[in-house]
Amino acid sequence: MKTIKSSLRRFGVLMLLHSPFNIVRFTALASCFLIFTVPFACSSHKNGNERDFQDAFDAGESRSSILDNYTLDAVEGHQESESKDYFPSEVPEESVSEYPYPIPEIQEPLPFGFGIAKALLPLPLGINTAGFGGQSGEKSRFTVTQPATKAVYMPPEVRVIFMEGGYGRLVIARLDVVGITSPFRAEVVKKLFRLTGHDFTDELILSATHTHSGPGRMVQGFFEFLADQFFPELFDKVTSAVAMAVVEAYLNMERGSMGYVLAKDDLLHKDRRCENPPFSIPDMPVLAFKSKEGGLRALVVNYPIHGTVIPWTEHYLSKDVSGAIEQKIEETFDHPVMVMFLNSYAGDMAPGVTLPPELGEKDVTTVCEGFGNRAASTVRDAMAHVEYEEEVEISAKSMWVPLDRVSIGYEGDEFPYECGAVLCGASIKALCFEDASGPIVDLDKTCVGLCEALGMPGPEGTLITVGRIGKVAFATFPSEAVSVIGAEVCKVLGEVSGLGCLFVGYSQDYIGYSLPYDDFFYGGYEPQLCLFGPRQGEYLTSKIKELAEVVFNGMEKSESGGGALSPPALSYEPLQAEIGLECGKITKDTQALFGAFDTVVFAFYGGDPWLGTPTATLEVFDGSEFSPARRRNGTVIDSTGYEFLVTLDVDPPYKQSARERHFNWRFSFKVSREADLEPKMSEGVYRLRVTGRNANDNGVSQFTVFSSRFKIEF
Numbered sequence: 001m002k003t004i005k006s007s008l009r010r011f012g013v014l015m016l017l018h019s020p021f022n023i024v025r026f027t028a029l030a031s032c033f034l035i036f037t038v039p040f041a042c043s044s045h046k047n048g049n050e051r052d053f054q055d056a057f058d059a060g061e062s063r064s065s066i067l068d069n070y071t072l073d074a075v076e077g078h079q080e081s082e083s084k085d086y087f088p089s090e091v092p093e094e095s096v097s098e099y100p101y102p103i104p105e106i107q108e109p110l111p112f113g114f115g116i117a118k119a120l121l122p123l124p125l126g127i128n129t130a131g132f133g134g135q136s137g138e139k140s141r142f143t144v145t146q147p148a149t150k151a152v153y154m155p156p157e158v159r160v161i162f163m164e165g166g167y168g169r170l171v172i173a174r175l176d177v178v179g180i181t182s183p184f185r186a187e188v189v190k191k192l193f194r195l196t197g198h199d200f201t202d203e204l205i206l207s208a209t210h211t212h213s214g215p216g217r218m219v220q221g222f223f224e225f226l227a228d229q230f231f232p233e234l235f236d237k238v239t240s241a242v243a244m245a246v247v248e249a250y251l252n253m254e255r256g257s258m259g260y261v262l263a264k265d266d267l268l269h270k271d272r273r274c275e276n277p278p279f280s281i282p283d284m285p286v287l288a289f290k291s292k293e294g295g296l297r298a299l300v301v302n303y304p305i306h307g308t309v310i311p312w313t314e315h316y317l318s319k320d321v322s323g324a325i326e327q328k329i330e331e332t333f334d335h336p337v338m339v340m341f342l343n344s345y346a347g348d349m350a351p352g353v354t355l356p357p358e359l360g361e362k363d364v365t366t367v368c369e370g371f372g373n374r375a376a377s378t379v380r381d382a383m384a385h386v387e388y389e390e391e392v393e394i395s396a397k398s399m400w401v402p403l404d405r406v407s408i409g410y411e412g413d414e415f416p417y418e419c420g421a422v423l424c425g426a427s428i429k430a431l432c433f434e435d436a437s438g439p440i441v442d443l444d445k446t447c448v449g450l451c452e453a454l455g456m457p458g459p460e461g462t463l464i465t466v467g468r469i470g471k472v473a474f475a476t477f478p479s480e481a482v483s484v485i486g487a488e489v490c491k492v493l494g495e496v497s498g499l500g501c502l503f504v505g506y507s508q509d510y511i512g513y514s515l516p517y518d519d520f521f522y523g524g525y526e527p528q529l530c531l532f533g534p535r536q537g538e539y540l541t542s543k544i545k546e547l548a549e550v551v552f553n554g555m556e557k558s559e560s561g562g563g564a565l566s567p568p569a570l571s572y573e574p575l576q577a578e579i580g581l582e583c584g585k586i587t588k589d590t591q592a593l594f595g596a597f598d599t600v601v602f603a604f605y606g607g608d609p610w611l612g613t614p615t616a617t618l619e620v621f622d623g624s625e626f627s628p629a630r631r632r633n634g635t636v637i638d639s640t641g642y643e644f645l646v647t648l649d650v651d652p653p654y655k656q657s658a659r660e661r662h663f664n665w666r667f668s669f670k671v672s673r674e675a676d677l678e679p680k681m682s683e684g685v686y687r688l689r690v691t692g693r694n695a696n697d698n699g700v701s702q703f704t705v706f707s708s709r710f711k712i713e714f
Helices: 002-016 023-035 182-196 232-251 321-330 364-383 483-497 536-553
Strands: 044-047 050-053 110-120 151-153 157-166 168-175 204-208 254-264 269-271 283-291 296-303 316-318 338-343 349-351 387-389 394-402 461-469 472-476 500-504 586-588 599-606 615-621 626-628 644-651 660-670 684-696 699-706 710-712
Touching: 110 232, 110 296, 157 232, 157 338, 157 394, 168 232, 168 338, 168 394, 168 461, 182 204, 182 232, 182 461, 204 338, 254 364, 283 364, 283 500, 296 321, 296 364, 296 500, 321 338, 321 364, 394 536, 461 536, 472 483, 472 536, 483 500, 483 536, 599 684, 599 699, 660 684
Parallel strands: 151 316, 168 204, 296 338, 472 500
Antiparallel strands: 044 050, 110 157, 110 254, 151 644, 157 168, 254 283, 254 387, 269 349, 283 296, 394 461, 461 472, 586 599, 599 660, 615 626, 615 684, 644 660, 684 699, 684 710
């Protein structure tokens, strides 16, 4: 009861910050929130007739070389304005005389080429997560209604692959966030136009890994009471980071070839929805990108799994399981390869069981690594069967899909909500399929209408993209599709194109869950967050088929009469970094000797997390000098990988207003990785080198801190 009351209090504070607002609206919204005490994108695990709602309403070589401080300051001649309103909603063509990174239109067929890039997202430790709503905990100056994150484990990134082939161009950017919204994508498209002069409306795919430990505060409207109040400066910084990463991928373009193989794994995930018959798909499409010289550069791995290994109680800012999957696959190679994980139809797919049984119950970091090991084994075995081609045709088209009762196909009193609804069947106990007597009659009439009850309309439309990458047809999906919907979309793509299927879920936009029509009426958690009712899944599938006919068979694209939501206005007073006191002073040095089962710990006073999380690099002594220690694939071992956990203590605490604070950063890593059943590091002499930024009265400066040298001996 205490949790519900505190959640309602935060919800009320947030809603009172927005006008117009009245007591009637607040009463309806509060009632909605009281009924719906399960957080965003919650996972419901099968356990007999019981359901465990455990998740939520649903430095180094890793940094971009051209992305400096995650703003557009790197663009020549750009001057930072006080409001940071870089991109007005309408930009007359004559106002743009020169583009910093011009991208020409394709006038003649191009040989296949690709470029890759990745960059950390500019997120402060202390921002709240967006995958867990209605939780309690200590706040920070980066949150309003939601608890702050307390640790960084595999910090969120953007990863980009830029492709050209024939007359087509395609950009896939995956972000470690719980979901993408169409205004977020529209802002990135707008910034890319200002940078390149090219319109990426058709060609840009933004896909979320669906980590529930990704950042909040980047969405406006209905979902603010779950993701916390919209933070325009953070939105600006993150969309700028994404746009610049796309530019870097373009600058890294090289000619090469692409291969495809369909791997399979039925243990990485498990069916969590018990209200329908058991069903899961083991398919794991893998795209491989080689340079002209034959070196493997990148992989795309497509698989359905919920990013919920890390529970909300940890308060981690993290990639969750997808980050471990990417890094563990990368480590199977003898040279650097960028792996991009794309989530697919994970609406009913919880993480499976992958740890060796002798390990028993382990911490969440070990569990994440166990999933990574399993995925790495599956992909490694499949790589022997990849078939490459140098002539790779690229195409992509995007379409705005209207969301209203008439367009979706509702008649009479079926799902009688003009602009969407939530909580369908929330007050009805749903049984698992084997115990249910049948569908729940009139479940579609038990919802809370967004317009009718809340005065808060849902989106008027959403966005889908369909296209081709060589022998593979792809479709984006702006929703959490359950597996049956995923199977139907892939069937449609195969029938229209005759190609393999890449289902890019959680992409371009987010409108909740999508289920088959009949499945909706068996109730449970998923229908409660299906914003446009029982026909939403089949409607989106029909629109994907319609767009596929345009892409592959030359059919004329229908006009929807709508368009993507405009990005929000970004005028704001920039948040000032606080001064870090005694920056560089070591508060806990490393001990002299560590064994195979020890944990290395190093702590010091550093800078405000608004300036970024410091990066620790492990260095090894070769007898004459220290140099970065490297993983088996040649990449540097640093705190952006799964090896490190980073925490922060702030004094005075954020609840006290202050211009200066002690920011006590703590870095720790285990000598042995339990999921590997072997030591991670070789015996030898090491130290930690940490770099970061700190504010002082004269501005912002870089700092470097070294630990004492220490020995690892088994």
